[in-house]
Amino acid sequence: MTQVHDTRYQRGLAALSAIDGEAGEKVVAQLADIAPDFARYLIEFPFGDIYSRPGLDLRSREIATIAALAALGNAQPQLKVHITAALNVGVTRDEIVEILMQIAVYAGFPAALNALFAAKEVFSSHPPSGAAQ
Amino acid sequence: MTQVHDTRYQRGLAALSAIDGEAGEKVVAQLADIAPDFARYLIEFPFGDIYSRPGLDLRSREIATIAALAALGNAQPQLKVHITAALNVGVTRDEIVEILMQIAVYAGFPAALNALFAAKEVFSSHPPSGAAQ
Amino acid sequence: MTQVHDTRYQRGLAALSAIDGEAGEKVVAQLADIAPDFARYLIEFPFGDIYSRPGLDLRSREIATIAALAALGNAQPQLKVHITAALNVGVTRDEIVEILMQIAVYAGFPAALNALFAAKEVFSSHPPSGAAQ
Amino acid sequence: MTQVHDTRYQRGLAALSAIDGEAGEKVVAQLADIAPDFARYLIEFPFGDIYSRPGLDLRSREIATIAALAALGNAQPQLKVHITAALNVGVTRDEIVEILMQIAVYAGFPAALNALFAAKEVFSSHPPSGAAQ
Amino acid sequence: MTQVHDTRYQRGLAALSAIDGEAGEKVVAQLADIAPDFARYLIEFPFGDIYSRPGLDLRSREIATIAALAALGNAQPQLKVHITAALNVGVTRDEIVEILMQIAVYAGFPAALNALFAAKEVFSSHPPSGAAQ
Amino acid sequence: MTQVHDTRYQRGLAALSAIDGEAGEKVVAQLADIAPDFARYLIEFPFGDIYSRPGLDLRSREIATIAALAALGNAQPQLKVHITAALNVGVTRDEIVEILMQIAVYAGFPAALNALFAAKEVFSSHPPSGAAQ
Numbered sequence: 001m002t003q004v005h006d007t008r009y010q011r012g013l014a015a016l017s018a019i020d021g022e023a024g025e026k027v028v029a030q031l032a033d034i035a036p037d038f039a040r041y042l043i044e045f046p047f048g049d050i051y052s053r054p055g056l057d058l059r060s061r062e063i064a065t066i067a068a069l070a071a072l073g074n075a076q077p078q079l080k081v082h083i084t085a086a087l088n089v090g091v092t093r094d095e096i097v098e099i100l101m102q103i104a105v106y107a108g109f110p111a112a113l114n115a116l117f118a119a120k121e122v123f124s125s126h127p128p129s130g131a132a133q
Numbered sequence: 134m135t136q137v138h139d140t141r142y143q144r145g146l147a148a149l150s151a152i153d154g155e156a157g158e159k160v161v162a163q164l165a166d167i168a169p170d171f172a173r174y175l176i177e178f179p180f181g182d183i184y185s186r187p188g189l190d191l192r193s194r195e196i197a198t199i200a201a202l203a204a205l206g207n208a209q210p211q212l213k214v215h216i217t218a219a220l221n222v223g224v225t226r227d228e229i230v231e232i233l234m235q236i237a238v239y240a241g242f243p244a245a246l247n248a249l250f251a252a253k254e255v256f257s258s259h260p261p262s263g264a265a266q
Numbered sequence: 267m268t269q270v271h272d273t274r275y276q277r278g279l280a281a282l283s284a285i286d287g288e289a290g291e292k293v294v295a296q297l298a299d300i301a302p303d304f305a306r307y308l309i310e311f312p313f314g315d316i317y318s319r320p321g322l323d324l325r326s327r328e329i330a331t332i333a334a335l336a337a338l339g340n341a342q343p344q345l346k347v348h349i350t351a352a353l354n355v356g357v358t359r360d361e362i363v364e365i366l367m368q369i370a371v372y373a374g375f376p377a378a379l380n381a382l383f384a385a386k387e388v389f390s391s392h393p394p395s396g397a398a399q
Numbered sequence: 400m401t402q403v404h405d406t407r408y409q410r411g412l413a414a415l416s417a418i419d420g421e422a423g424e425k426v427v428a429q430l431a432d433i434a435p436d437f438a439r440y441l442i443e444f445p446f447g448d449i450y451s452r453p454g455l456d457l458r459s460r461e462i463a464t465i466a467a468l469a470a471l472g473n474a475q476p477q478l479k480v481h482i483t484a485a486l487n488v489g490v491t492r493d494e495i496v497e498i499l500m501q502i503a504v505y506a507g508f509p510a511a512l513n514a515l516f517a518a519k520e521v522f523s524s525h526p527p528s529g530a531a532q
Numbered sequence: 533m534t535q536v537h538d539t540r541y542q543r544g545l546a547a548l549s550a551i552d553g554e555a556g557e558k559v560v561a562q563l564a565d566i567a568p569d570f571a572r573y574l575i576e577f578p579f580g581d582i583y584s585r586p587g588l589d590l591r592s593r594e595i596a597t598i599a600a601l602a603a604l605g606n607a608q609p610q611l612k613v614h615i616t617a618a619l620n621v622g623v624t625r626d627e628i629v630e631i632l633m634q635i636a637v638y639a640g641f642p643a644a645l646n647a648l649f650a651a652k653e654v655f656s657s658h659p660p661s662g663a664a665q
Numbered sequence: 666m667t668q669v670h671d672t673r674y675q676r677g678l679a680a681l682s683a684i685d686g687e688a689g690e691k692v693v694a695q696l697a698d699i700a701p702d703f704a705r706y707l708i709e710f711p712f713g714d715i716y717s718r719p720g721l722d723l724r725s726r727e728i729a730t731i732a733a734l735a736a737l738g739n740a741q742p743q744l745k746v747h748i749t750a751a752l753n754v755g756v757t758r759d760e761i762v763e764i765l766m767q768i769a770v771y772a773g774f775p776a777a778l779n780a781l782f783a784a785k786e787v788f789s790s791h792p793p794s795g796a797a798q
């Protein structure tokens with residue numbers, strides 16, 4: 001039983017690490033003293049189950065995620081994590097800006113503006129590599 | 134002046150027609166007797182300005198749109214229009230289902246469920262072609 | 267004690283009747299068998315306390331209410347009641363359409379579209395009088 | 400591996416059945432032809448993981464769920480399922496009405512009204528037993 | 533008339549004090565120079581009317597409130613006040629964590645994460661007494 | 666073509682300047698290095714198209730905007746900009762407070778409280794002139 005649980009957890013951890021990098025590990029660490037089981041669920045369900053499914057490429061998954069988070073407008077920390085994640089899986093800065101501008105159509109200009117300012121913060125602390133830009 | 138205005142409007146109309154097909158035209162018709170100017174803005178800004186920008190492919194744009202609308206959860210008619218639009222620009226049924234399942238992570242299971250049931254309705258009235266499926 | 271309670275309740279009932287007309291009475295009737303106390307609160311707080319305050323005219327109050335409900339996007343029955351109420355207190359059909367189009371800027375085009383279609387329904391069942399139009 | 404997967408799935412299925420009864424089974428059936436994997440996740444994560452945790456009684460869990468769904472206001476089908484579920488785990492009709500009235504404080508009167516009308520529908524199709532009322 | 537008004541106000545003040553303690557008083561003080569009438573309404577309606585009703589225990593009321601606020605995700609100051617309030621009326625830290633983890637199912641992982649981090653802040657400034665923990 | 670584009674842009678810039686004053690210019694400046702095209706759209710569509718329409722006075726437009734933003738509750742920076750804008754177009758401080766208190770009815774007390782505290786911040790940095798107060 002431990003072995004199987006580990007399989008799902010390990011798969012999620014690998015996906016989390018590949019997608020979110022240090023940001024994902026930081027969230028897990030922040031949960032350690034208040035809700036360690038939730039850190040486990042976060043690794044197992046979103047990353048071990050959903051992001052590990054073969055039916056959609058990670059680039060498309062991150063486009064969907066930053067669009068959803070920008071539209072909701074009440075999850076700025078997670079939006080920043082996934083703007084970084086989008087860069088990590090090959091969405092360019094210009095494409096991220098396109099996606100966030102488009103959110104103005106579906107959730108209004110304030111949601112788009114706040115998301116663009118979140119992107120501005122992320123970009124300023126992530127110097128573009130050749131590949132990412 | 135008419136000419137330039139027409140340029141932006143015509144570009145939007147072409148984009149709307151290519152992306153949303155009949156559904157877009159139907160919305161414009163429904164607005165005719167209550168807010169015809171809004172039909173014009175709908176064509177000019179979202180489609181003439183945003184969707185016509187070269188920096189992001191239409192497939193990625195529709196992935197972002199259905200993710201945003203599914204997450205918001207209060208725009209089911211527009212979600213259905215854009216599930217159709219996503220099919221029109223080459224997102225497959227299986228990919229749409231992947232995107233909507235992923236919304237459970239960011240906006241909860243009810244938002245994902247209601248979006249999946251909207252997709253079920255759209256799929257049942259759009260027989261899959263070879264390309265779309 | 268009854269007298270004072272009646273004062274607040276009666277003031278709310280008068281405001282509700284003046285603003286929402288039959289629609290307000292219908293909501294109160296629908297609550298009678300499930301939550302009669304909530305019908306009382308609905309009359310006392312929103313109408314007896316808030317709408318009865320002298321610091322803002324009813325026209326401005328209804329503009330604020332339909333803007334808020336259109337932006338929230340998940341309260342279509344109440345939006346329709348207050349589109350009727352706005353007409354009752356002197357906001358014209360054209361002004362209501364202007365307000366709802368403006369919601370596209372702050373809450374997105376789907377919220378504005380769904381609110382405009384709600385207005386279309388209300389308008390079709392309320393033939394314009396000279397004053398209201 | 401099958402055995403362990405089954406353990407989590409079976410635990411979720413037992414919880415779903417105990418809490419939601421037929422309504423849960425109906426949702427799973429509706430997903431069968433569009434997103435069968437999502438039906439499995441729905442059983443495994445919310446019910447197999449969360450509702451099966453020993454740290455909070457089911458009565459408290461359903462109070463939290465109907466409060467959350469009523470506040471969100473865009474998940475009426477799920478709200479109705481969980482009003483039934485709340486009755487199933489011993490929350491009385493009067494208590495459900497109290498919870499939904501309280502939502503007016505945190506999410507506004509329209510959210511509370513729409514939730515109360517959802518409860519009215521559920522109650523009318525679930526004749527009160529001695530215990531539930 | 534003054535007497536009756538005082539009755540409702542005094543009842544609300546007593547409830548507010550019992551539930552929210554200093555946090556409630558602080559909010560009232562913050563409103564004093566901008567909207568003193570709103571401070572009165574806040575005491576009268578939520579606390580004098582709703583929380584003072586006999587049909588639901590305060591423990592259940594606070595479970596509903598923190599679930600609603602965590603799901604909405606845009607009211608972090610009020611969520612913190614009510615996490616404290618939940619502790620005050622006997623909900624344990626472990627139960628609060630259970631409720632907030634469950635919000636992931638209905639409003640997504642970001643809403644649950646942000647609520648858990650709010651709880652972490654509250655817990656760190658409220659050393660557990662024997663009773664509360 | 667340039668001439669016509671300029672017409673729409675210039676009209677929006679004039680409206681933005683009249684309504685939002687320095688706050689509008691600041692937002693445009695903040696977008697310059699990340700999404701300059703979005704700054705252009707922000708001037709053209711909300712201000713050049715919507716706010717420049719003759720069918721509704723600016724006072725009514727700002728009442729609608731602050732009501733919508735307060736109800737949404739996830740756009741505090743834009744709410745502050747438009748509380749300033751409302752003052753600029755002749756809505757008094759007392760009327761703004763009335764509008765925001767009313768939001769408690771439609772979006773709950775936390776949304777109203779957070780909007781009132783935003784207004785408190787704006788008012789404290791904008792000494793009332795004779796006209797504005």
